Amino acid sequence: MSNLPSQPSKHYHNKASQHDNFTAASPLIVGRKGSKHGRRARSVGKLILLSALCLLALYTIIGPGLISRGDVTTNLPKKLWTSWAQYSPYFAAGEYESAPRNCRVTQVNIIQRHGARYPTSGTAQGITAALDKLLSVETYSDSSLNFLKTYTYPLGQEDLILFGASQTQDSGREHYERYKHLLSHDQLPFVRATGMERVVLSATNWTAGFSLASHHVYKPRLSVILNEEANDTLNDHSCPNSGNASTQTGAWLLTFGPPIAARLNKYAPGANIDPTDVYNLMLICAFESIFNNHKSPFCDLFSQTEFEQLEYYGDLDKYYNTGYGQELGPVQGVGYVNELIARLSGTPVSDNTQTNRTLDASPETFPLNCTIYADFSHDNQMIAIYAAMGLFKQSSPPNPTSPNPRSNWITSHLTPFSARMITEKLTCTSGKKITQHVRIFVNDALQPLESCGAKKDGLCTLDAFVKSQSYARNNGNGDFEKCFA
Numbered sequence: 430m431s432n433l434p435s436q437p438s439k440h441y442h443n444k445a446s447q448h449d450n451f452t453a454a455s456p457l458i459v460g461r462k463g464s465k466h467g468r469r470a471r472s473v474g475k476l477i478l479l480s481a482l483c484l485l486a487l488y489t490i491i492g493p494g495l496i497s498r499g500d501v502t503t504n505l506p507k508k509l510w511t512s513w514a515q516y517s518p519y520f521a522a523g524e525y526e527s528a529p530r531n532c533r534v535t536q537v538n539i540i541q542r543h544g545a546r547y548p549t550s551g552t553a554q555g556i557t558a559a560l561d562k563l564l565s566v567e568t569y570s571d572s573s574l575n576f577l578k579t580y581t582y583p584l585g586q587e588d589l590i591l592f593g594a595s596q597t598q599d600s601g602r603e604h605y606e607r608y609k610h611l612l613s614h615d616q617l618p619f620v621r622a623t624g625m626e627r628v629v630l631s632a633t634n635w636t637a638g639f640s641l642a643s644h645h646v647y648k649p650r651l652s653v654i655l656n657e658e659a660n661d662t663l664n665d666h667s668c669p670n671s672g673n674a675s676t677q678t679g680a681w682l683l684t685f686g687p688p689i690a691a692r693l694n695k696y697a698p699g700a701n702i703d704p705t706d707v708y709n710l711m712l713i714c715a716f717e718s719i720f721n722n723h724k725s726p727f728c729d730l731f732s733q734t735e736f737e738q739l740e741y742y743g744d745l746d747k748y749y750n751t752g753y754g755q756e757l758g759p760v761q762g763v764g765y766v767n768e769l770i771a772r773l774s775g776t777p778v779s780d781n782t783q784t785n786r787t788l789d790a791s792p793e794t795f796p797l798n799c800t801i802y803a804d805f806s807h808d809n810q811m812i813a814i815y816a817a818m819g820l821f822k823q824s825s826p827p828n829p830t831s832p833n834p835r836s837n838w839i840t841s842h843l844t845p846f847s848a849r850m851i852t853e854k855l856t857c858t859s860g861k862k863i864t865q866h867v868r869i870f871v872n873d874a875l876q877p878l879e880s881c882g883a884k885k886d887g888l889c890t891l892d893a894f895v896k897s898q899s900y901a902r903n904n905g906n907g908d909f910e911k912c913f914a
Contacts, residue, residue, distance in 0.1 A: 514743020523874030544593025559706035601638025662764035668912035674749035762817030766901035808844035
C-alpha cells in the first residue's frame with residue numbers, strides 16, 4: 430500500500446465551471462524567465478484570481494494566436510533536432526491512420542508531455558559549470574570558439590518557453606480537427622494536469638488551441654490539477670526506492686565523451702573539459718536553439734555523429750530510469766493504466782498504487798462518461814506508463830557501451846517535448862455484430878499491440894486489451910510494495 434496521502438488538498442480543483450482558462454483570446458502562456466525552481470501550481474482558483482488581477486506581472490503573454498511557423502523545426506536540419514533525445518521538439522514518429530471503414534472512434538484518451546522548457550535547475554547547474562570553464566580561457570586556438578568572446582548565456586530555468594507553448598497549442602488544434610466528431614456542448618474534453626507549473630500551462634495552452642480551432646465554439650477547461658506531493662498518476666515521484674540510470678549513462682559517457690573533451694581542450698587550452706562537461710555543452714545546442722528559434726553556435730562544435738551519441742545517452746537514461754531496465758520503473762505507470770482501463774470500460778477505478786482514491790471515486794474529478802480525456806504529464810512518467818503497458822519491449826536491454834542500430838527504443842521518438850500517447854476506443858461493425866476495440870498511437874506511430882492479438886490495423890478487442898494489462902490490474906505484481914519496503 431502507498432504511504433502517500435490520498436485525500437484532496439488545495440491543489441485539487443473539482444468544479445470545472447469555475448475555471449476560466451485564462452486564455453480567452455488564445456494567447457500563448459509561458460513561464461517567467463529566470464526562475465530558479467519549478468513551481469507546483471497553486472489551486473486553479475488562485476491561478477484564476479492571479480490571472481485576473483496581475484496576469485501581466487506573472488506571465489509573458491504573446492498573442493493572440495500562434496507564433497510564426499518559422500521555428501527550430503523549420504530553421505534547422507531535422508536530423509539535428511531529432512537527435513536531442515528527450516530535448517527534441519515534438520515530431521510525428523509515424524503517420525496517423527484513420528479508423529478502418531467499419532469502425533468509428535468513440536473515445537479518446539490523450540496523455541501528453543509538457544511543452545519545451547528551459548533546463549531544469551540541476552541541468553542548468555551542470556551547463557553553467559561547463560560553460561564557465563570555456564569562458565575562463567583567455568585565448569582560443571581554434572576559430573570555432575571565437576563566438577565565446579562576446580557570448581551571453583540566455584536561458585532561465587524550469588519554465589515553459591514560447592516554442593513549447595506554441596507546440597502545445599498546435600496539439601490542441603490538431604486534436605480538435607481529428608476528434609471534433611466526438612464533441613458537443615455537453616461533451617467537452619476532460620482535462621487534468623500534474624501540478625508543476627510548466628505542465629499546468631501546457632494544459633491550458635492545449636485547451637486554448639482546441640478552443641481556437643473551434644472558433645471558440647467549444648471551450649474545454651482544465652478541471653483537475655494533481656498535487657505532486659500526494660498520490661499522482663501523472664508524475665513519477667511515487668516510488669522512493671526506485672533507482673536511476675547513472676551507471677549505464679555514466680558508462681556510455683566515458684565511451685563517447687573523452688575524444689570530444691580532448692578536442693575541446695585542444696581548442697581551449699586550460700579549460701579542463703571532462704566528459705560530463707561535454708554532455709552539458711551539447712545540451713546548450715538543444716536548449717538555446719529551441720529558445721531562440723535558430724541554431725545555437727554551440728551546435729557547430731559537434732558533429733552529427735556526436736549528436737547521435739547524445740541521443741543514445743537519452744535512450745539509456747529513459748530505459749534504465751523508469752523504463753524496463755529499472756526494476757521499479759514500470760510500476761510507476763500502473764496507476765495511470767488502471768485509470769485508462771476504467772475509462773475504456775466505464776467502470777470504477779480498481780487500483781492500489783499511485784491513484785488518489787478520493788478523486789478517482791468522484792464523477793466530478795474522474796468522470797467515466799466523457800468522449801475525450803486529456804492528461805498532461807512528464808517524460809519520465811510517460812516512459813513508466815509505456816513500460817507498464819508493454820509498449821516498446823526490447824529483445825535485449827540496451828548495451829551501455831554499444832548501441833544497437835536496429836533498436837526502436839529511441840527517446841526522441843518516445844518522449845520529445847510535447848510527446849503524446851493516444852489510446853482510442855472504437856466501435857466496429859461486422860454484419861449485425863458490434864464489437865468494442867482499442868488501438869494506441871505514440872506520437873502518431875500506430876503501436877502493434879501484439880500482446881492482445883492486434884493485426885496490421887493495430888486493433889485489439891477491448892476485452893483482450895484489458896486482459897493484456899495484467900501487470901497493472903495486479904497492481905504491479907508486488908512491485909509497488911517494494912517502493913516503500
